[in-house]
Amino acid sequence: MTSLNLLVAVSLAYVVLLFAVAFAADRAASRGQGAWFLRSPLIYTLSLSIYCTAWTFYGAVGYAARSGLEYVTIYLGPSLVMVGWWWVLRRLVRIGRSLKVTSIADLISSRYGKSNGLAVVVTLMAVIGVTPYIALQLQSVTASLSIFAMAGQPGGTGSVSEGAAGFWIALGLAVFTVIFGTRNLNVNERQHGIVTAVAVEAVVKLIALLSVGAFVVWGIAGGVGETLARIDASSLGSWQMDGSRWMALTFVSAAAFVCLPRMFQVMVVENDDERHLQIASWAFPLYLMLMSLFVVPIAVIGLDLLPAGANPDFFVLSLPLSQGREGLAMLSFLGGFSSATSMVIVATLALSTMVSNHMVMPVFLYYRQGSATQSGDVRQVVLLSRRLAVLAIIGFGYIYYRLSGGSAALAAIGLISFAGVAQFLPAMLGGIFWRGATRAGAVAGLGIGFAIWIFTMLLPSFGVGAALGAQIFDAGLWGLGWLRPHALFGITGLDPTVHAVLWSLLLNTVAFVGVSLISFPHPMERLQGAQFVNVFDHAVKTRGWQAPDAESEDLMVMAQRILGAEEAQALFRAEAEAQGQGAYLPEPTVAFLQRLERELAGAVGGATAHAMIGQIVGGAAVSVQELLAVADESAQILEYSNQLEAKSRELSQTAAQLRDANDKLVQLSDQKDAFLSQISHELRTPMTSIRAFSEILRDADSLSLREQRKYADIIHVEAIRLTRLLDDLLDLSVLENGQVTLNQQSGRLSDLLDRAIATAEASAPRPVAIRRRYVDETVMLETDLDRLSQVFINLISNAQKYCEAEVPELRIEVGTQAGHTTVDFIDNGAGIDKPVREVIFEKFSRIGAQDGNGAGLGLAICREIMMRLGGDIRYLDGTGGTAFRVTLPEAAAMAAQ
């Protein structure tokens, strides 16, 4: 009896020690101390050892005793996963850290469009899958207690009530988990207390197992050689390997290693540094190797020494007891106790997070819809729900333990659990490697896989006639022969475990891939899928909110309720500072909403956080640009090349515009050059004559009087020509600049023509007969008569100068065209060639160069004058001679009354 009491006392002391460790670690972490230790790869690797539960601590020996080396598969699977960390684990950890994933349910639901429905499915499946495992731990602890009790009371049937012991153990574990596991709301804030306690337990169980092993090999067998000889002699030495079981078990344990909620918790959620994975990739397999080192010797020696009825599952405990080594047995018990407690604590912690985030919070938010901005601390609701979930999950485990009667072998129960959570594998791997995976596919795969697992593994585990009747095993469900739990589709002869694993995972994968291929992902799924699959690219940024018109106050209130006032304020202040706002509240930019969502996701899970922000922001639409950004690579390339094309089009357009502008400038510059060159020519030509003759007059002595007069005359004519040119230029300049002041006068058109003809004839080189119809000319004018007269004179003298007819004649015809009075000047000359007509109104354009007097400005001046007066002058086609039509402005002409 003393041994049992002592055992309880030591156990309690051990628990107190664990409390102390956890408490100290939490304190140190909150003070920022000891990070080098708390966040070291060592702690990370040791925390992974929660994979080794009581099942492996006790059960591995039993497994070896029953099935030989097959127990190695349980260690082989995880080792393979760790060694190949680069492909799967690194990706999982990166996704988990960058998206603040809180659990495997969160990961899967986030990947498939932040679907809470999927999270609920995964959570339920995880609870169902893990419950047997928790029961297993309770069973192993109580069983080990009773073994001590039997040993302490020889012949007795055990003074320990297994039910009561199981209950108190379950309660103790629940209390520990609640105290240390639900202190922080934010799961991403590392649970240093629990992780450190788990690490301590990992060391304890390793030392315990190694001690028992060493005792068996060197204390009982008498050395390594002796032990090997005994192994060879035993039935274990001649063991047959079943290839399909090996493959199936290795695969299932590898899958479970990444899919078990507690493994996901320590491996991904509690990961501080991706580099820790690299160290754990060899350190953890090493740990597993040490754990399995003495399994076979203990099994062989146990089979040799202990009575035939002894349960091989507890050789680790019963061998030292049988040798009277109570101290060693106690250490062994503590090792088993450590294995069981660490698993239960972390598993319930992970499950409770899933339950509260994906089941309680959505329901809570639904019933308080639109109230996310109300005051009140949601955190208490979350924490309470987590604590209740812890109690409920451990309660389920206890109930399963009582129902299953604790009779089944430990290893069998463990395998059931493994196969259950392995159903997550297709949806998870597909989610992080395959962008085509859809939510519908994930639901289909999970549903079918899980249904087959329940039917072929979970229900039969209760025993024939318990959950499923014997007739179902024999004849199939509803009498359908192909629905027998151990022979689906009529395929018999497979090992039940292999059978269940094969069918469940095969159909799971087929359904997942098939439905994914035929279903169409929602925009959010596409977005998340791209982000998960391309997590190492950083090409695709987290997106999801657009055009935020949320009120910062609302966001603040909500964030305070979930993150706590202090942390929320710090977050908002930091953001406001980053935005360069002195104010307390930051602008609700897209980037900020995303950051806030990530922070909230760390506390309540991705789907819930998304829904909460959605309540405030008002719907999360995915914009076209975002979809484009995550579209196929080909689409991206296509879009890129389109942009390039558009750019190059723009560039060539700009170049064309520049060319045009340059052409215009060159043209303008040419025009200016031509104009200056013309003016220069027009001025220098008369000046040349003037200078030459004035020098002749000055220098030559022998000029006759006639010559003197002639030369002086030339000088005089050229001087006048120069003056007229300057006058014309000045006139044109004034007209062109619009500086001319019009002198409104009234007069009769016939009088105006009389005067113009008189002026023109006064300086005419030769006379031109002028024909008029005076009847038409009785039009009263109201305009600048002097300017109009200037136009008339110019036209008449042009006819006088340039009409080449034998008998030159000029007709002046007055008419009406569309309400306007027109005056046509038509001579009987040769007319002007069509191409030349285009330029006759331009400056310095002359037809021929016979006449030295004209500078080619006359018609240009006429056109300017008529434009100023509001009329028009143009060349008149089809008259046979040279003809111009002057159109008088409307106000200028009034029919004579």
Next chain:
Amino acid sequence: MGKHVLLVEDELNIIEAMRFLLSREGWQVDTHSDGTDAVEVIRARRPDLVVLDVMLPGRSGFDILDDLRGDAATADLPVLMLTARGQSRDREMAEKAGVNRFMTKPFSNTEVLTAVRDLLYVHAQRG
């Protein structure tokens, strides 16, 4: 050796002045006022010197000079070019075309006479 000058110029008063100046120096002065057939006229008259205006009706003085330089018979013919446009670009063009002397209007009588004398002298030295 004769002193035969052909004056290609369309401005009547300038022709008058040049004819007066050059004939007083003992030149035989021929004139022509159209650019179109100027090259043929020069070939036909075979002057010792050509005074060529740039802005001629029908054809520019530069083109005429080009043709003269392209023809072996007139390649060495001394040409004095006169222009009223007075832009440096014209001088460059004329020099490129192979002019012997380039002058801008209005000119001083002495200048023209000196230029004509020089041209004839240099030509006589070479020929």
